[in-house]
Amino acid sequence: MLLTGWYFGQFALTALWSLALYTSWHLFNTLRLYVWLKNPAAEPPKSLGLWADLFNQVCSLEQRNRKQKKRYRRMIRDFRNVTNAFPDATLIIDRNASLSWFNQAAGDLLELKMESDIGRPVGNLLHNPEFRNWISSEIKEAGKLEILAPGKQNTWLEISSISIHKGRRLIIFRDVSDIRNLDQVRKDFVTNVSHELRTPLTVMRGYLEILQDRPEEELKSPLGRMHTQAVQMQSMLDDLLELSHLQDVDTERGLESVDVAAILLQLREQAEDISRGRHELRFEVDPKLGLTGVRSDLESAFRNLIVNALKYTPEGGRISVTWTDSGHGPTLTVTDTGIGIPQREIPRLTERFYRVGSDRGRESGGTGLGLAIVKHVLSAHNAQLEIKSDYGAGSQFTCRFPR
16 A cells, blocks of 8 residues: 555555554454453454454463362362361451451351351450450460350360461360360269268178177178168169270170060069069050160160169059150150159259269169160160159150151
8 A cells, every 4th residue: 555655646645544544453453352351251353463363362361260260269169168077166367356257167156147247356256255355365376265155054165276377367166065074074973983982881881890799680680781782882883884885885886676575575574573563564565666776785774764763653653664656766755653853953864973862862772873874875876865754743754766
């Protein structure tokens, strides 16, 4: 075009038109690039020369960017899955002690919500002065803190802090209720066993001293009491050994088909020997209804429930044992017309060595371990124990097994 313009003597005008066309070409491709960048999912524009290379380069960058975003999204998803699988409640706070992130366990435990609690001071999320002072202390990693979980009376949390980056910290809440309970059980064990063994040993020692100065015809009564105390000591030791055995044995390795009707028939004979006609015994048993479990453990749990009913039911009372399918699964129910249990005592009945009135329990020969054994056996068989009772109106113990 320039040559044509020079040939006709219109070089300047031709150059101007050429520049205008060149500029228009670039503006047109620039507009196409702008439109495409607003919708990168569309096909890239087709062009020539420099613009073709430019479109191809932008298209390659966009593809790499998409792959990078997918990789980042996958990494974030995997991170959330991993952190949500943590059994411990975990959250991240910034240098101002404001909440930046938390996992699912923390959300469930502390009742946190992403849309409303992110950015709030973490000290305000737990209404606990000890935690607020601990989180704002200058020595951030000096030690750990134990507090009660908000809104839960028997759940203890151990809180620790880890510095991660630029003043941000990872706060971990670990449930240490079992550890504290085990420590309390250990203390109760030492205290109760010491007390329980001291009493019968004192009685036996006293009567032994009497025996040294008394004729044989006067030995019947003290010897009888010595025998009673010795039997109670032996019962306690037997229960301790049984409970220890239950905790050490892997229940799943001993699973078998259990004929519950045969067990209850045997236990009925034992109950009749213990009662000796002093109680009315009723057994309603479905002979076709069985269980999959550990026979010896189930027999021990059922025996403890029936023997307890005999111990705490006065002469002339009635004890009923039923084994049926409740519609939700096999169910064993032991009902008595005994002395009953105060409502305030029921939540603690399955604790080791706990007895409703230690003197009454000692007179009946109880060890405080029977219901602890029952609870442990049922828990190992994925079953639940329900207790209903009113003081002076009898009790009902129900074992509900899964179908």
